[in-house]
Amino acid sequence: MPVDVELKELTAKDFASDQDVRWCPGCGDYSILAQMKKILPKLNLPKENVLFVSGIGCSSRFPYYMDTYGIHSIHGRAPAVATGVKAARPDLHVWVVTGDGDGLSIGGNHLIHAIRRNVDLTILLFNNRIYGLTKGQYSPTSERGKRTKSSPAGSIDYPLQPLCLAIGAEATFVARTHDVNVKHLASTLERAARHKGTSFVEIYQNCNIFNNHAFEYATGKDTRSDSTIVLEHGRPLIFGKEGNKGIRLNGINPEIVELGNGVKEDDLLFHDEKTPEPTLAYMLSRMYHPEFPEPIGVYRSIERPTYEGMLEDMVQNSIEQKGRGKLEDLLNSGDTWTVK
């Protein structure tokens, strides 16, 4: 590991560790790793302040491949480990990398609690709708009826929608992207990193070994413009190869309309990331293929004090008020008396 104490402009390479990357050839994880290395230098952070925390799973190998600080923790607990990191050291820039099993199955509770506390973490959920590392069982995001090693007759579990859950858990930043559109991926990672508070990003990630083509509809050249819709703040929801389809509100629910024939852009739903109430984001998170194009991009991005910020303030305020406690005083507090 080269020692590098002078400040210099970092590049993607500076973030590559010396470890061989051990994902299956063709795995979508590679693309995410590559984009991560690209966007990190843009954040103007000292490398030594960056920390990746992960759980267990193929995706959770991520920290080993980054030449930053990192914890490859245990299954499902990354958000809790990361909360400890941030609480103790608010100055660190902390990423959490997790999978659909790690983050939503065993780790679902830590995930929602980190989110609701608004700990300043950027949580990347690599959703491949399968357990990769344990060789192919269905996950909480696997579609019903899916045949896997542990569901030979088809899964009977109704899947969770990661974004709905995150929104249900009071998320301040929610986004979705995927491993194929690397530009979108990079810009989403960057935006998520810049958000103060918990940013939750679902990344559609192809597991070409156990669940190949799971997101073909959303990532395939031919299909993606009809099956996804790119969210842009303040812009109407337009999609389709010809850019001639849009989403309009019908009461509280979305409907697909074709532009023209009396339907104008202004009739469409305009995206607003910043609206304080999450109902719009929630509604968008309910749009699924094949009924609807699936929104990619930033669903929601609002400001709210971070957990570690408030914790730190609490400490500083009390020091200001009471003075920095001295051991002598500490011991002498409570019921004391002197024996002569």
Add this chain to the structure above:
Amino acid sequence: MPVDVELKELTAKDFASDQDVRWCPGCGDYSILAQMKKILPKLNLPKENVLFVSGIGCSSRFPYYMDTYGIHSIHGRAPAVATGVKAARPDLHVWVVTGDGDGLSIGGNHLIHAIRRNVDLTILLFNNRIYGLTKGQYSPTSERGKRTKSSPAGSIDYPLQPLCLAIGAEATFVARTHDVNVKHLASTLERAARHKGTSFVEIYQNCNIFNNHAFEYATGKDTRSDSTIVLEHGRPLIFGKEGNKGIRLNGINPEIVELGNGVKEDDLLFHDEKTPEPTLAYMLSRMYHPEFPEPIGVYRSIERPTYEGMLEDMVQNSIEQKGRGKLEDLLNSGDTWTVK
């Protein structure tokens, strides 16, 4: 315990166990217990088929007071225990009683997974916004700034909204009621019990020892008609002491309007429990005191196959297709050969 094998009409008394009830005098739990004993006979279930599962907490003492089968399990695990019960024995009528700490803090993950699987359980979350049994720490539903034993300077945790979370976890039945309006409580319990699939009911419950008056606004004689709104399927959302206020949609968000002056009932939002998409229920779950009246009643009630039903079907179908497996055949499957 008297033996009672003849079929007879049951009464509330039949459901009372021989154990002394040990909640603090004045605790809201008493009211819920009383209504439970009242509504159970109406469900026309053999008493021996009723089972209560709970975790740990004041509320979780519930099963001891019911003369039914019951499991007072461990902290946070009741939904998982109950899932095992239902998976093995779909014929049983299973209730889960949990608290805001038991169900949302340590047990949050089991809760959301039971809900998304749509196991046929009636889950009652006694929300007193405090840890009662451990004598007064803040809970995941405690408001920010709350001073408790573990947050002497005020809690810095942003609270979870139980209904938002349940909806975010794909709930098929979601309702809210409280301990004071016993009629509403009873009818909500009854409706929840009759729903096939997971019914999630948040019950505002007063802990008069550690968090007295937490729900005064919603339950107090003077305040409740302005601070709550009773949901009725197919009916407009009207509230207020004079019944002259209503909720209207403004884009995707609710707004309070006064009836009259050109605003008619028909302009109001009409409640629809049965709409397949949960966005309406979600929006309602975002209405909080003091900005909005808080909806009580059934938010959402849709049909979806239950987990244990599909599991049972899977077993029965495979028996139909392959015949009931015999031990002899079981052993002789796989790579076999004969040595003579």
Add this chain to the structure above:
Amino acid sequence: MSTATASTDRNVNIERVDNITVRFAGDSGDGMQLAGTQLTNTSAIFGNDISTLPDFPAEIRAPAGSLAGVSGYQIHFSKERIHTPGDVCDALVAMNPAALKTNLADLRKDGVLLINIDAFTKGNLAKAGYETSPLEDDSLQSYRVFEVAIDKLTSEAAKDTGLANKALLRTKNFFALGLIYWLYGRPMDASLEWIDKKFGKSPDVASANSKALKAGFYYGETTEAFTVRYEVDRAAIKPGRYRKVTGNEAVALGLIAAANLADKTLFYGSYPITPASDILHDLSRYTHYNVKTFQAEDEIAAIASVVGAAYTGACAATGTSGPGLALKAEAIGLGVMTELPMVIVNVQRGGPSTGLPTKTEQADLLQALYGRNGECPLPVLAPRSPSDCFAMSIEAFRIAIKYMTPVILLTDGYLANGAEPWLLPDVASLPDLHVEHPKANGEAFLPYSHDERLSRPWAIPGTPGLEHRIGGIEKEDGTGNVCYDPDNHEHMINLRERKVQGIADDIPLQEVEGAEDADLLVVGWGSTYGAIISAVERANAKGQKVACAQIRYLSPFPRNLGDVLKKYKKVLVPEMNLGQLLMKLRSEYLVDAVGFNKVQGKPFQINELSDKIDEMVKG
């Protein structure tokens, strides 16, 4: 042990006694914990040695008057060194029938029984399961019963404060306290001061309480019923500044002290659980000592957050009780694998499962040692008294930091809630825990290089050039890279084990107390110390050749422990479990030690141990 002297006032005799045990018992609402604490403080300030034990009901607030709702507080004060709250009581205050029923068995024959007759209504008697009033039959014959109309007298005393009767009645604990003060010749000033401070903002309440206290005192003085007063002289205690601490308080103070001595943030991630919650409560009040508490969503998150905080360089600790320790097991393993310093406090309670949450037990020793997957060694320490919790908390952090390892500190419900006077240590005498975190020095950084102590460098995020990754998969010695090599695995398995064993060179040798030429050694650990040393002192006083050794370091054992054990013909191991330390001692040293086990959710009484010692000495 007592000498009667002439009384100074009225016709009252004063009896000087060596020590007194008083128990206040009443309904949860009767303020017994407060009365107990007041008597404790007053006695401590007076100069007695003290030891106390509160006894909470399991229910938050069981129905008033019910057996389940009885709350008790026992205080032992003495002119000699004492180690336990006392086996039996010299005086029992029974505020209602339920309190009488559940506590009478612990009052010695001829003991003072102070009864609030106003609470002996038909209803209350029935709730306590009395068919006839014990006041009216001869069931209390063998005690010195004083029937006092406490309710009535209290209301009378303070009615001019203008408070409603219900509020007045809330001061009846002070009436009872006053009476006890009179009986045992305790001064009222400390309590009066306390009342003023506490209720300063509501003068009427303050006044009501003061009046009740005084009324109780003067009731003793005036009433003909009381013909004897008892006095317990000041103890010959080491001079210095003392503080009353419970074990939980001492743990909190010790953790803060350790972090301060290391010049670090104390991060405490925990999930509330009886009887450990008070550590969290205490710590959350000490933010100005650079303490950050995190109330996690569960025990797993708590320990996981501690792993994260430890990696970043904080003094990180968590606290819990048995079921919580079980939940933390997997992540503690991560702590061991990542070789990070952290302290895990386990306040043992009655098990298994939810068990007896408010009661004490020592049945988590093997869980602490072995309750994780794989070979997962770590140091385990056990304080032997409430105040020892302070020293051992610092010691836990000292070892954790020096050896880069999680350390488990085992206390129990008895230590946690019991209080004793604590001679405040000189801050300068506390160890220096300052850490030099490594900095880049131009050489390749090896996060898993191990020094002569087998400890690895604690390189913390934010340090340029030392970027490295840790995790739960087996690590290559040196680089810390993921490594599946069989020989490296065996090497690391042994390294982790040797590291912990090596700490034996850095801890005190096992001490032995009691007779020099003893045949019988009583070996204990944790909270049983008080009862064991008391029993051994009694035995020695009787001329029995008995010694005792209280093990505070359970992993690794002190170097000399095997030699110590082998010196004695017989070894007795009393534990509040089925023989967990016993198993370790037998397997490690092949000594035919025998167990003496009590698993009742209650500490040993000195008597029980004395009887067992008699039996062993004879047999």
Add this chain to the structure above:
Amino acid sequence: MSTATASTDRNVNIERVDNITVRFAGDSGDGMQLAGTQLTNTSAIFGNDISTLPDFPAEIRAPAGSLAGVSGYQIHFSKERIHTPGDVCDALVAMNPAALKTNLADLRKDGVLLINIDAFTKGNLAKAGYETSPLEDDSLQSYRVFEVAIDKLTSEAAKDTGLANKALLRTKNFFALGLIYWLYGRPMDASLEWIDKKFGKSPDVASANSKALKAGFYYGETTEAFTVRYEVDRAAIKPGRYRKVTGNEAVALGLIAAANLADKTLFYGSYPITPASDILHDLSRYTHYNVKTFQAEDEIAAIASVVGAAYTGACAATGTSGPGLALKAEAIGLGVMTELPMVIVNVQRGGPSTGLPTKTEQADLLQALYGRNGECPLPVLAPRSPSDCFAMSIEAFRIAIKYMTPVILLTDGYLANGAEPWLLPDVASLPDLHVEHPKANGEAFLPYSHDERLSRPWAIPGTPGLEHRIGGIEKEDGTGNVCYDPDNHEHMINLRERKVQGIADDIPLQEVEGAEDADLLVVGWGSTYGAIISAVERANAKGQKVACAQIRYLSPFPRNLGDVLKKYKKVLVPEMNLGQLLMKLRSEYLVDAVGFNKVQGKPFQINELSDKIDEMVKG
């Protein structure tokens, strides 16, 4: 051990040997597991005794050609009874440089080394870390090297199937297999049949595989390079119907069998974890045996669901590996407190923490015994071979149901994935596990009344009149009501302990194998049986006075175990941990047993044990 005979064809000698160990090694994508399985089946059908061990890479699919991506499968087939997959290999098939590099150390000197030279490209050599090609230096001198252009020959052989070359190359494992078949005189028919069945729907693929197999075989027959063939005679095996089973398969079958014998639903709640997941996979295919599998959200939910299902009357089980067992600890305690029958399978893997997930170890014994809060005893069983997993799974349920208790079944990665021939038991010989659940009988129902076995009635929901509540707080004996009484607590603590200890009357006495008049007893448990018995047989053959005892019941121990141990001058305890059984034996029986420990994620080799035995016998 081998006798050369004249060859029948060409100029080939046939050597008869007692046993042969072959290892296939190649890239994960090379189909080595399949080739291994085929050789195993063919050898079994042929009539040899067999034992096998697959060796998966830890990564799912490490880069092609990398060291991390090597996958291996070892088969030992013999004319005599064998118990292990063999210490060293007689033949190694190396499909690429990485496979050669990682496996060569296990090939005996003079062993057959079959190399696919087509894979020895510059790129592959570099990936394997070879600076120069081992084919071109003299590093392979001490082996009998056969360089075969397997890729080329395979493509050639089946090119007329019209498949693309990439697809053709996928059959190269069959080419290698064919060559091995020829070398060891194995018939091809079983594999040909299998190919037809497996690829029936794609005749071109089937044909390509068949052709590759035959091409390999005939390559051996025709090529001058091969001058010797080896033959291993049929073993004198007990007649009957056999089946090849891995430990995981046998557990799955055993659990189903137990539930069927009890006429109950098998409920299996589990969360995937290596190396236990296959039990879940297997069971999920057996729904028509009235099996319900539940893939829980985590291990805690899995065991919690099992508690729920057990209460309702199902045969409920869960399976996991070390970290998962840690997570289940708290809820297993609930199982103990509620006295419900359930089976917890723990397939041990390398620890601590995430450790070496795909490797084997025996370091969860103490976790199984003590890894829970409070005194929380339960029976622990350990099968000693893959097929023994069947019997012991049934035994686990027998004990669970009869004694109303959770039972832990400890297997390990070696048993789980290793395969051996299993003489199918007669279904009629399996125990009857039928349960009479209580019915209301007019008397008050006491859910916690304990019979002479200290077992309580299993009253199940749906039974009128037996409504009752269970839970984790201490229970009153008889009524099962929540009970904080100290004496009841102690009584129940003892009752639970005595119940488990009492099971010792209901299990077989400890058996001893080996020399009658032995001085040295080798005591093991679990998967080490094969290596231990083999080493002891060898020792006896050498005239050494050695016996062995493999303990299958670890809690409680068999009644006679203490007596057995005391008969021997020396006791040696080999374990794949740091001495966990050893500690139990020493503390329980005060015998000065010594440990022999290997913690490398790999099973003992017979040689290693033989050496240690030699040392002990001499020393």
